[in-house]
Amino acid sequence: MSAKLVLSLNGATLREFPLARERTTIGRRPENDIQVDNLAVSGKHALIITILNDSFLEDLGSTNGTYVNGKLVKKHALQHGDVITVGKHELRYVNEQASAQDSDFEKTMIIRPGLVSRVAPPVVRHGGAAAALAERPSVAHYPPEIAAQASPAPVPPQPHTDVHLPMAKVQVLNGAAAGKQLELKKALTTLGKAGVQVAVITRRAHGYFITQVEGPNPVVNGQPIGAQAHPLVENDVIDLAGVKMEFSFLS
């Protein structure tokens, strides 16, 4: 059974919402995934982030607050049976497989999507992350002790943190070469003048980092970097061997 929220008002169930996406929004406005059309609910009231088997609730600065089991919360790791209250409406969280609730084990465990069917459901191809998601095979990989509880269910959202790191470039700002730019296509790009000052920009899962290799430490936004790799953000200005260049992402 996949995770879901059961919306109710005064004890009467109104509707069920599967938590099938990484982000599920709750609020009064129609653009929310879970629209609760009541004035006690803010336009953008709360957000639920779902990663594999687990869901996490965050209040988005709502006027009347978000409550879980009667307690006001800002952020909350949802556990099976939790009741979320927004205004007068209640959302019961149903997920018997939430990993986060097994609080007693110390062993490292692989979080697996909750499914066992060997027959992949027909999928419609979407772009980007959705396609990657759809292509995942539907085979269970539960540790034996959990496998017994597993039952068929749709694939919950997969993490895809590093899949879409955008390409980036550096552009020279001064001197004869001003305006020249270089796309950072390589995992490791070397910049500078041999024997004077050399640095590299490396691409990691979480972004681009500059590291000193030879000569004095490169200067980023007026500050020399240390021995650690320095993360680069949009419009950072790197000063290397007297040449200033700007880092930016290609959109």
Next chain:
Amino acid sequence: MSLRNKLQMAGISDVGLRRGHNEDRIATDPRLGLAVLADGMGGYRAGEVASAMAVSVIVEELRKGLRHNPPQRLDEDSGYTLGSLLVREAIGRANESIYQAAQEQPQCQGMGTTLVSLLFYDNQVSVAHVGDSRLYRLRRGEIEQLTADHSLMQELIDRGFYTPEEARRNVQKNLVTRAVGVDPTVNADLQEEPVLPGDLYLLCSDGLSDLVDDEGIRTTLTRYGNHLPEAAERLVQQANANGGTDNISVILVRALRPFPARRHGGWYSRMLDWFT
């Protein structure tokens, strides 16, 4: 080119104080410039099988692959060196082997392993990892974690849901979101880093990083780093002194001197002087 005289390596895998058996596996090959560490998971000792398979397949594949492919050569399409691509391929092979074994043997169902591996060549290192086994680097007295865990905790931090502090309080640290051998394919993170003489690299399983913080690691590496076997021993002792709740594995690699690939102009012959 053998890297035996350019790199120094030492490693220990310790069962810890609370586990009956060791599901971690390590391997080093200083000649090839290769270090691999795996932390297996799965019931009925299947974790041991997974980590052992991962390490042996990766070492074997790279021994074969490096015979005919210069690791420093750049693949223009991917932006990675052949070295990095060989590592990725080897991890893919390991994944297939483990996945297939898990399908065929009921007692191995659900087994998998985290992994971190280093391949050194041409004054740089290809780093690959899956799961929460980590790579740290000590350079000029500063410690830096070069890998980002594939764990529920890290995923929540990446999405801005929790600060690292909040995540430590609210999320279990031992839930990994990626592992080798649990799906027909695996997505390993791949990165290339420049290596400087004097650098000290530490590969470790979460049995160390859960129990010894960055500062504790830095202090020990700084104090005992001149003798790698002792430094490795001290790290394991620290983790055991803090509870030894899991298997503890560490590999240390010291870059002693430059190791450029033999070609004109040294390792930054591909350096870009485009702005001069």
